[in-house]
Amino acid sequence: MCTELVLLWHTYRVPVILSAVSLAVFFRYSQYSRRRTKDLPSTLSSVPGIPSDKVIVDLRPEWLPGNTTLESSGLESNGYAGVRTAVVAAKVKEKRQPKKIQGQKFPRNTPTPSFIFDPTTDRIQPLVFFQSLSATTEAYASEFHGAFTVWTSKSAQSATFLEPQVLDLSYIEFDDYFISPPKADLNTKYFYIILLPTYNIDTVLSTFLENLQETHNDFRIDTSPLNGLLGYSVFGFGDKEGWPTEDEGFCSQAKEADRWMARLTGRKRAYPLGTGDVKSDAQQRLDEWRCGVQDILAEVAQGRGLGEGVAGSGDAAESDEEDFETEESATRIDDVEELGLMVNGTPTSGDPIPIDFTTYKSKVTTKPVQALKEMVPITSPTHASLTKQGYTIIGSHSGVKICRWTKSALRGRGSCYKYSFYGIASHLCMEATPSLSCSNKCVFCWRHGTNPVGTTWRWVTDAPDVIFDGITEAHYKKIKMMKGVPGVRAERFAEAMRIRHCALSLVGEPIFYPRINELLNIMHGNRISTFLVCNAQHPAQLASLVPVTQLYVSIDASNKESLRKIDRPLHRDFWERFCACLDILRNRRFEQRTVFRLTLVKGFNMAEEVKGYANLVERALPGFVEVKGVTFCGTSTSKSAGLTMQNVPFYEEVAEFVKELGKELSSRGLTYGIAAEHAHSCCVLLADSTRFQRDGRWATRIDFERFFDLYEGKLQGTRRETSADGQDEVVGWRPEDYVGDDTPEWALWGNGGFDPRDVRVWRKGKGKKNEEQNPEVDLDAKKGDATTLVEI
């Protein structure tokens, strides 16, 4: 028996082994394929109308980082014209590689699965977006939100609606909403309502529109990435007095947003663009438009979609968008399929197309060259508004304004804290800025919310000598106008006709001006000292700045969240920029006097933040820390940010805060002490005692003549460095080289800081206490006019 079995085995062993191996291979393979199919995302596979055996891989809504490669999934979908590329996040080690993609050319008009709303299971989440610079749109948005919420809660389909949310475009991450609909559970469907003003200057609104455009043009993103929305509708606010017709720019930015949204959503305009004139019919038009949007939403909630024949639903030919299409198709390649066509000529259907994006990227991102605009054109309302507030606009982006302390000093009524701390007599000081634009929208900014904002400089740039001549001439003109004012002292008036100092801190961000170094050199060449305040958002410019007499960085909060809330920065990486600026300040602290400027706003950045501020001081080690109570400027912008007089701290509160900060710094072994105060401007100075004390006495004042002599090379500085060949050599000057007189007795901490040679004047009907509690109100201001203060 055994022998027979052995014989049989020898006869048939080859086919048996082969069959067993084949079976094992087949079994393993089928297991693998099943698992692979299951693991792949197939978010669209449940969409009605698509055969369930088709594997569809949704590669979008991810915003692909630089180290992500796109690879063909290797899965064929049997002729279904859908997306077939899987995203594989592959960490590229160290070296960046060109991005590669393999894809296939599909017909441009490939149908995307239409979005279906199932009223039995799905819910509608309306999102009301708005943008507002001077709070008008914000007020309308809030009113709209109220009325709309009432409607959703009372409508017959109320159960289908989630509570509408209102979102300020200034605070959201665009990527969270405008690259793909927000991620939520599968049954939540979004509907966007967008309310926008129009500004014909560069504002934060331009950033939003550019973002929409960039998303559309980004080859990595589908051309209609917001296709998953139920629909959208836009309403614009404009001013027919200044822009009477659409051709003249009435509501032009709302119109632009509407057109980009049509493209990004694959034409899901639920209701036509609405517009309203803020000077006449805005409320009425908005109410009518809201009713129209509500009618459509009622249809959607019943599962009837955007409705046939509704203008903008995508069915009707929309001439505007067709123009758009033609215009762009000539200049732009906007998707992978077209790129493939470019690379290989006519692709043979089905063949994978290898594409190296690094080769073609420039073609993809090329934008038409736009003519540079003026930041504040003479005909603009901003120009008119700033002029009305007392600014003189020089060229198209610089401004100068006479400070109320300059007037006060001319009349012998006292200078600002800069005199007490550093020896700058206010009547010798000019306050100016070469950039009225800024990349923040600080809640306490007195720019009245209408100044241009932006993250990059893209305006006509005026020459530094033109700015210098313009601002000095305008300043002198304003001083001359003071000659007839009662109480002006003749000797001070004569002295004021020679500017000695310039505070580059008026409004806006001075280092935004691309030729700031040239302007600073002209000032120093004219022996005008420079106090430059920057907002810690432009590290590159800060790093390349020539040394100034005193360099300030505004420290408006001690942590990221608080900074976002108070400065409302435009840069997304605002905290990283802020920290980078602190490090730059630290590196440059032996080259110039460096100062932290803290502006305390009760309820925003005071409580619980002492340790956080101490961390920042420890990081940058500035020579000085100026702590100042916020100025209440009473603008609509600050009001809309919730800022009232209640947020202005009393001097006692500022002083208390400074004492706490001083203690915290000492506990860390840092050598700061409270040096001086100017109670009149609610300001206290901490200084590094190892650097700005002489024989135990504070020496915070500046020897300006020595500064200029050092600058001009008439004096040799004492900053030494060891060169590459080991030599210890002088490389420049140090802040210690131009330390001036001792801080006067009356300015020292505890003595109030008012020069006894000046005359203290109290406002009519106001007592001493009241004045000190509300030090920022202009002494000369009329009742109800106490809204601005220009001393910084």
Ligand SMILES: Cc1cc2nc3c(=O)[nH]c(=O)nc-3n(C[C@H](O)[C@H](O)[C@H](O)COP(=O)(O)O)c2cc1C
């Ligand atoms: C500097 C500036 C530029 C403006 N440009 C336009 C414009 O081009 N077209 C228009 O219709 N309205 C224009 N307006 C009017 C504003 O859109 C209108 O005042 C709007 O209500 C402002 O909204 P907001 O307060 O929410 O920022 C402009 C207003 C300002 C101050």
Ligand code: SF4
């Ligand atoms: S940084 Fe200055 S100019 Fe810019 S918004 Fe803030 S306070 Fe205004």
